[in-house]
Amino acid sequence: MKTIILARVSTEDQDSNSAQVTRLKDFATSKGFADKPKIYEIEESSSKANREKLQEVIEYIKKSKEKVSLFVDTIDRLQRSFRESVVFDDLRKAGKVEIFFFRENLHLHQKSNSADLIRWDMGVMFARSYVLQLSDNVKRRFEQMRREGHYFGPLPLGYLGVAEDEKKRLRGEILIDPIRGHLIQKMFELYATGNYSITTLRNEMIKLGLRTHKDKLPVRSIIDGTLKNTLYFGLAQSEQYGPYEVENVPRLISKDLFDRCMEIRLKRKKTPSKANLKKEYILGDGLLKCKKCGCSISFETKTKPSGKVYIIGACTNAKGMCKKEYVNENDFLKPIYKVLDKFETITEDVQNDLLAEIRKHSDSEIEFHQIQINRIRKQYQDIKDKDDRLLDAFLDQSITKDIYDKKHQEYADKLQLLNIELEEHTDANSEYQTTLVTVLSVAKRARSIFDGCSEPMQKRAFLKFILQNPVVNGKKLEFSMVSPYNLVLELADSPDLLPRQGSNLRQIDYIDPKIT
Numbered sequence: 001m002k003t004i005i006l007a008r009v010s011t012e013d014q015d016s017n018s019a020q021v022t023r024l025k026d027f028a029t030s031k032g033f034a035d036k037p038k039i040y041e042i043e044e045s046s047s048k049a050n051r052e053k054l055q056e057v058i059e060y061i062k063k064s065k066e067k068v069s070l071f072v073d074t075i076d077r078l079q080r081s082f083r084e085s086v087v088f089d090d091l092r093k094a095g096k097v098e099i100f101f102f103r104e105n106l107h108l109h110q111k112s113n114s115a116d117l118i119r120w121d122m123g124v125m126f127a128r129s130y131v132l133q134l135s136d137n138v139k140r141r142f143e144q145m146r147r148e149g150h151y152f153g154p155l156p157l158g159y160l161g162v163a164e165d166e167k168k169r170l171r172g173e174i175l176i177d178p179i180r181g182h183l184i185q186k187m188f189e190l191y192a193t194g195n196y197s198i199t200t201l202r203n204e205m206i207k208l209g210l211r212t213h214k215d216k217l218p219v220r221s222i223i224d225g226t227l228k229n230t231l232y233f234g235l236a237q238s239e240q241y242g243p244y245e246v247e248n249v250p251r252l253i254s255k256d257l258f259d260r261c262m263e264i265r266l267k268r269k270k271t272p273s274k275a276n277l278k279k280e281y282i283l284g285d286g287l288l289k290c291k292k293c294g295c296s297i298s299f300e301t302k303t304k305p306s307g308k309v310y311i312i313g314a315c316t317n318a319k320g321m322c323k324k325e326y327v328n329e330n331d332f333l334k335p336i337y338k339v340l341d342k343f344e345t346i347t348e349d350v351q352n353d354l355l356a357e358i359r360k361h362s363d364s365e366i367e368f369h370q371i372q373i374n375r376i377r378k379q380y381q382d383i384k385d386k387d388d389r390l391l392d393a394f395l396d397q398s399i400t401k402d403i404y405d406k407k408h409q410e411y412a413d414k415l416q417l418l419n420i421e422l423e424e425h426t427d428a429n430s431e432y433q434t435t436l437v438t439v440l441s442v443a444k445r446a447r448s449i450f451d452g453c454s455e456p457m458q459k460r461a462f463l464k465f466i467l468q469n470p471v472v473n474g475k476k477l478e479f480s481m482v483s484p485y486n487l488v489l490e491l492a493d494s495p496d497l498l499p500r501q502g503s504n505l506r507q508i509d510y511i512d513p514k515i516t
């Protein structure tokens with residue numbers, strides 16, 4: 001039998017590293033593994049090196065002829081993503097590895113029962129939600145910059161961006177293009193007279209000398225797009241955040257002029273487009289795919305001779321390899337309702353147990369979080385010290401101003417990055433618990449949320465949120481639930497799986513043969 005100790009270490013705190021290794025060695029001995037363990041150390045701060053090291057461990061286990069006993073401090077030390085846990089789970093099922101988690105006092109082996117596997121799943125879920133929270137925070141920072149009126153997007157005709165730093169591709173100031181700026185103004189003014197179509201306006205603008213940045217004649221769609229671009233009066237559009245006012249783009253036209261052009265455009269449009277009349281279906285818009293050929297399932301409304309209206313769906317058969325088998329929409333919805341109803345059966349007890357688990361687990365999150373914060377603070381101080389010494393060296397005239405400037409900028413950049421990282425960690429810690437509580441409350445009310453949506457589009461959005469890979473197999477709908485709803489569902493089914501005092505997750509796709 002081979003023994004591996006896997007420790008997550010930080011470069012800043014050697015004492016705690018060796019304490020962790022000692023603790024795990026003692027733990028292994030107490031479980032009867034006295035032989036010399038192989039020790040792998042994974043650094044907290046480097047995710048790339050971390051993945052490579054984990055891969056090494058996985059390869060070692062795969063190649064080993066004997067079963068490997070793996071000792072880990074806590075679940076989130078081993079894995080921060082479901083991808084890894086799937087690999088470890090396969091090795092466990094094959095009997096190639098057994099895992100001992102010290103903190104959770106959890107032993108996973110080939111014949112582990114569902115209760116233990118659920119604890120593993122929960123641990124992974126908590127670790128993952130922390131990481132997701134971090135990436136959410138990066139998005140939020142961009143949102144913040146948008147709120148402060150910074151425009152990042154591409155510049156339309158009429159503006160020039162002055163690069164502040166060519167290498168880093170940072171854009172500095174945005175200026176009005178001295179050659180095209182006034183032509184854009186002219187274009188709006190001409191269109192506002194109502195005497196031009198897009199085509200005649202294009203001809204006129206070409207006559208006046210308008211060319212693209214590549215010095216080509218502007219095509220019709222450029223003229224059309226320009227007249228619709230609200231950036232010219234200082235309003236940027238963001239798909240995710242809606243319109244927002246920008247500070248760093250000089251105005252070329254007034255909002256009033258823009259609005260007049262829009263009015264003219266609407267008057268010129270004769271009939272409302274067909275797209276607006278398209279009927280929406282709950283399971284439409286590519287939500288369901290055909291299992292056999294991968295094409296979307298499309299829906300249509302039919303009327304019986306009796307006047308009764310019904311909805312049917314079938315594979316679009318775009319690849320020509322399926323046959324169209326029409327299924328009533330209700331038959332697809334039935335298994336979905338079944339699952340939504342099951343969510344509502346979560347008892348108060350299970351809910352409380354889950355919440356208690358979340359709270360307990362957060363202790364180890366907080367510790368991980370604290371390690372990160374300490375690392376960042378220490379790096380920050382180190383760089384600040386270096387910067388101070390650099391200044392001394394410059395004042396002593398032992399280095400030139402050029403060298404000082406260059407180095408100083410490098411340090412300043414690093415400090416800035418560390419600051420952002422620190423803020424992200426701070427935010428992530430305070431919010432990830434809330435995320436999990438939300439999951440529970442959404443699950444519990446799933447059926448009433450779904451029924452409460454009045455539009456098919458809203459219902460579809462909700463299903464997209466909780467269903468994973470819904471496919472149609474012949475006439476049957478098959479699906480699993482998105483994590484962590486899959487877990488909540490499993491607990492609703494068997495409340496006893498949850499340990500009253502344990503703590504901790506792996507991905508289980510929920511395909512219940514009874515409901516497909």
Ligand SMILES: [Zn+2]
Nearest residue numbers: 290293315322
């Ligand atoms: Zn098909």
